[in-house]
Amino acid sequence: MAEPAEPPYVRIAAELSRRITDRELAPGDKVPSTRQVAQEFRVALATAAKALDVLRAEGLVITRPRSGTVVAPRRGGRAGEPAAELTRERVLAEAIAMADAEGLESVSMRAVAGRCGVAPMSLYRHVEDKQSLLLLMADGVYGSAEFEVDGAAPWRSQVESIARRLWRLHRAHPWLGAISPLTRPLPLRNLVAMGDKLLGALEALALPPLLHFNVHVLIYSHVVSLASTIDHEDAAVSETGLSADEWTDLQWIQHRVDERFMAELPHFARLFGRLGAMADGYDMDLDDLFELGLGLILDGVEALAQRTAGSPELYRETTPETPPGAPVSDLHVVLGATGAIGKAVTAELIARGREVRAVSRSAEGPQGFRADITTAEGAIAACAGAAVVYQCAQPPYAEWAQEFVGLTDTVLTGVEKAEARLVMADNLYMYGPVDAPLTEDLPYAADFPKGRARARVAEMILNAHKEGRVRASLGRASDYFGPGGVSTVLGPQIFAAAAAGKTARWVGEPDEPHTVAYLPDLAAGLVALGEHPKADGYAWHLPAGPPVTGDEFLALVWKAAGGRPRSASIGRGAQRLIGLFNPVVKELGETWYQRDRPWVADDTAFRAAFPDHVKVTPHEEAVAATLAWFKQRV
Incomplete structure (x- = not known):
């Protein structure tokens, strides 16, 4: 019986292998292309490709960028020649050479080990893994x-x-x-x-x-x-x-001589037509x-x-929603404009020459606008035509857990209807107890009703931004003080008391550092967020002065007040006792963790993002201005 004929691709692969073995084709030489093999051996392209695949499988040829298929380097060195020491530098040099020659996809721990002539595991003494190798x-x-x-x-x-x-x-x-x-x-x-x-x-x-x-x-x-x-x-x-020029010529040469095709492309024809300036082609x-x-x-x-x-x-700085040159309203709407923060934001906007609508139930002042924003209708009316809405309104402190989420829902409805940007005046309750400086990336870990409510409000606003309903940012601050700050823990307990010559009391441990914010600075930070669309989608800790202890803050108050200092601190036991008669002090119990340890807000992110809009009044100056305002009310 006659032996079966040898497949043509095997015969071709054997011949090319002989040329490589006999060094007719030396390492690095270009191997005949699929077309060249097909022409030389008078076979189909598929047969020629199969022959080259055999050579690749045997490791005789490799595909190398900028060269195509070439003869592979010979393995091993000369007999008796010691192997080069394996170091990180050698590993990187071999890996870089491989990526340069064969492309990044060719680089693997096993392939680099092969080039180095060592076992793959040997590389792990010098590089941690493939990702580390690529970075190095x-x-x-x-x-x-x-x-x-x-x-x-x-x-x-x-x-x-x-x-x-x-x-x-x-x-x-x-x-x-x-x-x-x-x-x-x-x-x-x-x-x-x-x-x-x-x-x-x-x-x-x-x-x-x-x-x-x-x-x-x-x-x-x-x-x-x-x-x-x-x-x-x-x-x-x-x-x-094929080279780029060869491929381009094959794709386009027929079109360049097709007059009907070029007639549809008059500008290309002027360049590439038979009489065009680039009739001979374009070499990139x-x-x-x-x-x-x-x-x-x-x-x-x-x-x-x-x-x-x-x-x-x-x-x-613009966003896709506010392209350069687009007409944009300059109306800035302040919700809760009769509260301490709302008044401060309104004053800051007026000082900057902005058109302001100050929304409240009472419509105070020339910018006043009466609306009940706890209803969707009221919120829509309040926000109509706004470019930016500053949400400074809040329910009574004792009702945060029950009412804040509902209020936020109606505010979002009004802002969305107006297609305005939203800036939320926020605090730090959502983080819960923390034993390090507070940063914006902390999880919302509050486990008490008011903290959970503030966390939910923040999530609602940021989710509305992600969903494309509104463009929003949040500006967060710690305990604040300043002219008009009558409902804060620092106002009546310290400034009102000192202005009346009574004992000023720091609520909490007097020797723990605490971030305090000055109302005009807080307002300036919120307005900066309102003026910069790149703030959208994030919560920001607003700039504040350096942390102070209770003792240091009280010393500044009495320095401004003059006379004999009368200071004290309210500890946890006293807070519980006073809370029996004072509902505001009673509510402080669930946030006592902010007062028995360092409570420091890190505002680095804001300072880095808006370096030209950081307003921080020195504590001494801020305390003096606040005390002067309280003295006028005595």
Whole structure:
């Protein structure tokens, strides 16, 4: 019986293997493409592809970006040659070389170990896992570049130098952008250091802060987006065996000679038609495109810097809902305008020249507007036509748990109907007991009725923002004092008493630091949130002065009051006793955790986001102004 014929792809694979073994094709040489194999051996493309797959399976060839399919490096060194010591530096060097040659997807712990000639587990003594390996690779590449510039050189020369070095780096290592994409940048030390130098080079333009940072992001994105095409092209070459020019010619040559097709594209025809200026085709040069784009960006930045010089309002922070140039109402509505915070916010808005509607049940003052915002109809009427609504209204303290959620629901209805932004005057109750400085990312852990109510209110507002019903932010403050602050724990117990020459009493442990907010500063912080759409969607701790102990605060009060100091503190036992006769003091029992330990609100986030809108009056000045107001009422 005759033996079965050998399949053609096996015969072809054997011949190509012989050429590799006999070094007719040396390591790194390009292997004939699928088309070339098909033509040489007179077989179908599928048969040629199958032959090359056999060589890949045997490890004789590899697919390498920018080269296509090439002969694989020979394994092992010379006989008796000692293996190089395995170090983190060697691991990273091999991994980077692999990513450069074969693409990031080729990098794995096993593959890198193979290049190093060691078992895969050996790598774990030097890098924790693949993700750590990738981050170390990227940071190492950025660290290998020299981004230092002459600080005395013109700003444009400095920026061009940094951008060109970054371009060369990404040109050589196009996988870099995939590890730290523009929208999810990683804190790679050397990448951030490069960004810092770029920001420094741009400082000479004196751009507004947000524009300054955005320009630095734009320059980085110009480099990364162009370099990413190299990575995509490498993959396409590996897959098709065609260069970009060859592929483009195959796709478009028939259309360029099709007069009917070109007739529908007159502008393309002028360029690429038979008589067009680019009839011979278009050769894309990424380096030329990079230089063109960089020049256009910097020309535009320079022009914008000249326009915004002395006029930062020409570059305003906007949101998709408030595009540049869109007509926007300037009406600012204050709900609860007769309360201490509402009055302070109204005064701050008037001082800034804003159109104000001060909403309350009594409609006090020239800006007064009467409405019952506990009903949907009243809230809609109160908010109608508003650009920003400041929610400073609240139920009686003892009724928070029963009424605050319902009030918030009607307010959200009014704000949503008006398509306005909402700023909520909030406090710190939702966090519950905390033994460290309070930050906005703390969980809502309050386990008492008022705290749970405040947590629910905050969740309602932020959820309404996430759902797209309203655009909202929350400004949070600790215990406050100031002119008009008659219903706070600091007002009657301290300022009213001192103004009348009576004993001023600090509620809580007198030697524990406590954040206190001054009403005008608190109001300025809320208005800043109302003026900046980027505040939307978040809770913010409003700026306040440094924490003070009860003893320190009382000393400031009596320094302003003059005369013999008369001070005392109300401890937990006294609070319970006084609470039998004083309902306000009685309610303080469930928040005593704020008074028997440090209670410090961290306002770092606000200060970082709105550095030009931080208003903090020195405690001594704030206490004196508050006491003067209370003395006028004695």
